[in-house]
Amino acid sequence: MSTEHSTDTVRLDEGHHVGDGGIPAQFANPGLPPHVHRMADESEAAAKRAERQVAGLFTLSILGTVLFLIAYFAFDTAHRTWVPGIGTVSTSNLLLGVGMGLGLLGIGLGAVHWAKTLMPDEEVVEERHAMRSSDAARGEFVEIMRGGGEKSQLFRRPLIKATLGGALGLFSLPLLVQLVGSLGPLPKNHLSLTMWNGTPDGEGGYTAYTARPRLVTDPESLPIKASDVTIGSVYHVLPEGLLPSPEAEDEHLREGLHHGFLEEKGKAAVLLMRLDPKDFQDTPGGKKAQEWGYQGIVAYSKICTHVGCPVGLYERTTHHLLCPCHQSTFDVTDDCRVIFGPAKRPLPQLKIAVDDEGYLIAAEPFHEAVGPSFWERG
Amino acid sequence: MSTTANDRPAMGLRTGDAPVSAPPSAGAKKLGGAVGWVDDRLGPAKGVNYLMKKVFPDHWSFMLGEIAMYSMIICLLTGVFLTFWFVPSAGHTVYDGSYVPLQGVGMSEAYASALNISFDIKGGLLIRQMHHWAALMFIVALSAHMLRVFFTGAFRKPRELNWIIGCLLSMLALVEGFAGYSLPDDLLSGTGLRAAEGFMQSAPVIGSYLAYAVFDGPFPGEAIIPRLYSVHVLLLPAILVGLFTAHIVMVAVQKHTQYPGPGRTNNNVVGFPVMPVYAAKAGGFFFIVFGFIALISAIVQINAIWVYGPYDPSPVTAGSQPDWYMLWADGALRLLPGWLEFSAFGYTLSLNVAIGALGLIPVVYGAMAAYPFLEAWVTGDKREHHLLDRPRNQPTRTAIGVAAIAFYLVLALAGSNDILAIKLHMSINDITYFFRAATFLLPIVAFWATRRICLSLQRADRNLVLHGRESGRIVQTAEGRFFEVHEPLDEYTRWKLVGFEGQEPLQLTAGTDAHGVASPAAGKDKLRARLSRLYFQDTVQPVTPAELEAAHHDGHAHEAIEGGSAAELEAGSSSGHH
Numbered sequence: 001m002s003t004e005h006s007t008d009t010v011r012l013d014e015g016h017h018v019g020d021g022g023i024p025a026q027f028a029n030p031g032l033p034p035h036v037h038r039m040a041d042e043s044e045a046a047a048k049r050a051e052r053q054v055a056g057l058f059t060l061s062i063l064g065t066v067l068f069l070i071a072y073f074a075f076d077t078a079h080r081t082w083v084p085g086i087g088t089v090s091t092s093n094l095l096l097g098v099g100m101g102l103g104l105l106g107i108g109l110g111a112v113h114w115a116k117t118l119m120p121d122e123e124v125v126e127e128r129h130a131m132r133s134s135d136a137a138r139g140e141f142v143e144i145m146r147g148g149g150e151k152s153q154l155f156r157r158p159l160i161k162a163t164l165g166g167a168l169g170l171f172s173l174p175l176l177v178q179l180v181g182s183l184g185p186l187p188k189n190h191l192s193l194t195m196w197n198g199t200p201d202g203e204g205g206y207t208a209y210t211a212r213p214r215l216v217t218d219p220e221s222l223p224i225k226a227s228d229v230t231i232g233s234v235y236h237v238l239p240e241g242l243l244p245s246p247e248a249e250d251e252h253l254r255e256g257l258h259h260g261f262l263e264e265k266g267k268a269a270v271l272l273m274r275l276d277p278k279d280f281q282d283t284p285g286g287k288k289a290q291e292w293g294y295q296g297i298v299a300y301s302k303i304c305t306h307v308g309c310p311v312g313l314y315e316r317t318t319h320h321l322l323c324p325c326h327q328s329t330f331d332v333t334d335d336c337r338v339i340f341g342p343a344k345r346p347l348p349q350l351k352i353a354v355d356d357e358g359y360l361i362a363a364e365p366f367h368e369a370v371g372p373s374f375w376e377r378g
Numbered sequence: 379m380s381t382t383a384n385d386r387p388a389m390g391l392r393t394g395d396a397p398v399s400a401p402p403s404a405g406a407k408k409l410g411g412a413v414g415w416v417d418d419r420l421g422p423a424k425g426v427n428y429l430m431k432k433v434f435p436d437h438w439s440f441m442l443g444e445i446a447m448y449s450m451i452i453c454l455l456t457g458v459f460l461t462f463w464f465v466p467s468a469g470h471t472v473y474d475g476s477y478v479p480l481q482g483v484g485m486s487e488a489y490a491s492a493l494n495i496s497f498d499i500k501g502g503l504l505i506r507q508m509h510h511w512a513a514l515m516f517i518v519a520l521s522a523h524m525l526r527v528f529f530t531g532a533f534r535k536p537r538e539l540n541w542i543i544g545c546l547l548s549m550l551a552l553v554e555g556f557a558g559y560s561l562p563d564d565l566l567s568g569t570g571l572r573a574a575e576g577f578m579q580s581a582p583v584i585g586s587y588l589a590y591a592v593f594d595g596p597f598p599g600e601a602i603i604p605r606l607y608s609v610h611v612l613l614l615p616a617i618l619v620g621l622f623t624a625h626i627v628m629v630a631v632q633k634h635t636q637y638p639g640p641g642r643t644n645n646n647v648v649g650f651p652v653m654p655v656y657a658a659k660a661g662g663f664f665f666i667v668f669g670f671i672a673l674i675s676a677i678v679q680i681n682a683i684w685v686y687g688p689y690d691p692s693p694v695t696a697g698s699q700p701d702w703y704m705l706w707a708d709g710a711l712r713l714l715p716g717w718l719e720f721s722a723f724g725y726t727l728s729l730n731v732a733i734g735a736l737g738l739i740p741v742v743y744g745a746m747a748a749y750p751f752l753e754a755w756v757t758g759d760k761r762e763h764h765l766l767d768r769p770r771n772q773p774t775r776t777a778i779g780v781a782a783i784a785f786y787l788v789l790a791l792a793g794s795n796d797i798l799a800i801k802l803h804m805s806i807n808d809i810t811y812f813f814r815a816a817t818f819l820l821p822i823v824a825f826w827a828t829r830r831i832c833l834s835l836q837r838a839d840r841n842l843v844l845h846g847r848e849s850g851r852i853v854q855t856a857e858g859r860f861f862e863v864h865e866p867l868d869e870y871t872r873w874k875l876v877g878f879e880g881q882e883p884l885q886l887t888a889g890t891d892a893h894g895v896a897s898p899a900a901g902k903d904k905l906r907a908r909l910s911r912l913y914f915q916d917t918v919q920p921v922t923p924a925e926l927e928a929a930h931h932d933g934h935a936h937e938a939i940e941g942g943s944a945a946e947l948e949a950g951s952s953s954g955h956h
Contacts, residue, residue: 032641097676104669111662266691307576372576
């Protein structure tokens, strides 16, 4: 659009011309404003001062590096110092960090200050060119590529084209198959089973128990007498045989699991609570919970049905279980129904009973997979 | 040795050797010799000269990407140090280092070695903390850099590819960060991995297979630590460095964008050359970022892994939270309601997990990567842009950006809903319900409010151009009337306010061809024209010289604040101020 005033003469036979009053349609870019010199450009004293400041910052850097070296050799890692506003900290970490920090900051600040005060500050203009290559260059590119295709006879020999395409399409398969095939074992039904089903066979499966396992405390690994569980108490519980139980008669129970300890614990961990039987709700869930429990003692999987964090926060007054990761809340009085949060399913209940010595045992394994949902869990 | 007359002295010239002019000093001679030796063999002088003369524009916001770049380099440096002591193994060991509370405790070798770095290796804690702080700084800086690029429209043609690379870099940085803080195998990081395994299980159909493949069997297994380690120190850094190199090469090839201003056009770059100004400024800035990270790492503790103890799937970990950049994804998981899990025919589809854990990040980053193309489609703008937009001059884009920030912030805050509930003494249920609504409502409010604010700022700019600055000088006329003298803007200041393009929505072309047959693309065109109208709705045009002239000649009667049609000018004249 023209930014110049119109000076064309208008002929009388031309009809109506819309006038612009001699005013351009848009403002024009006024160009770079006049350069303003800095103090250091005009006064040698100011330039000298800037020089001293830059040198001072570089000297600070040298001092910082010296501080680092002294601190490295003077303090061992156990030394502690109290620093106002921070507290007791590792002397070595503090001084090494401060020394290194000053050593680096001194160089950086010095260089930037130097650039800002003494280096040229008159702006330079560089022209841009369109990113696009010229038509000639683009045409040449097409010619070269087409020529390559022609000379190699690629277009004339469909057999080569087809087989090469096939080979290129398939060559990554071996790598892919190797990786995907060998990364890990198939899950089979192992996600649906826990150590409450049987003793681990070392390959993800379980050998059924001959006698139902006892519930033992975590981490002491002591069996729990039903009569010792008072109303309002909570136990972190595992199947016996997972942790070593020094007092057990059976050799396997004495030693605990040698292999896959965390994996089993991650599926089999259970929370045991005793409620006053009248605290359970009069709902099908509440009744089932009592039936699967023993005199108000109930056991639930501790692994959240959302993404598998341990549901570890038990509110004694409301009988709510809360998962600390995403705040799913389960109501123990109603069979651990989800009353809040992102989980959908209740925590699976472990059916318990007592053996002839009065100790709590798992009457049956979990009836469903514990932990987070997956496609084939049912 | 022969001594014929044809013998040359050792320093003599052979035929064809060019005599070299004398260097200014002995040092320069030495340096020149070394550089000349390299140039004789590789000839880099031409290319290096070009780079050293290259002009970069100056603005504080251009340093955000620089901070990201330097933080990444610091991560690479400190990371190499850490690999010398870190043992990426889930093998069992009993801790016997100098941290008394954990002595005799069974743990993985990874955790034991991380403790060893923190307590027994001199300077180890400093390097570990610098690595973590630099990683946080990397993601803060690259996020801020992305916001700058978005709000100034720097992603427009010809830089769409670099925007996509930037999106990839940003997304991979999140994964890299997660892989990194999962390595020490303390209780917190193990709980994070436990959740990650749950995320994988939620994948439709293949969930359990995916989880078993990644963890080589049931969680936690012994494979995940070494696998994460090779992803964290080899695979992702290689991709990050590769993409970053492409990113920076593209900046050099396309030349840096610049803010609009006097003397700056779409066809030039106004700024300072690399040598000496940017060599000193950018080089110095690397040291500043490095020094700053060293200083924070000296005085602010981060990720005190020794407090949490070794990983165990059973203990309580109240207040479990990921690093800040994962909060939004965690927040989405906290907000998604349980009824999104469906069971039918013996199969379970756990969308309450999958949407937040598997879908959110790819979908959001996909939308970001697609944005430049969507905007160009709606505005019909296919030209090259090297001048940045002031955010207010693109009200709709700015509003979209702020709406996205609002969405992100709601999710990130939801990721701390338990901490908020404790600190604010509020019910976590109420907070969560509020955030569920806010996820959808707040972005709409933010969009609307931002758009109005941008339009108001544009009108304020017009007002300033048309009527000048209030000088504070009150003048009494002969008839006794008072008015304040307005000083007109100088042309440089004015250019900053008027030097942008006026905008028009795309017009819908006839939906039928010459024979009256409906064009197959008619529906798409209609949508496009509609979106274009919405995008440019209420658009404010820059002041034209004619408008300024009119305002000067008829300052008291004519108060054209709004650009555009004559009707608007009329309306403006009755509601303007004096």
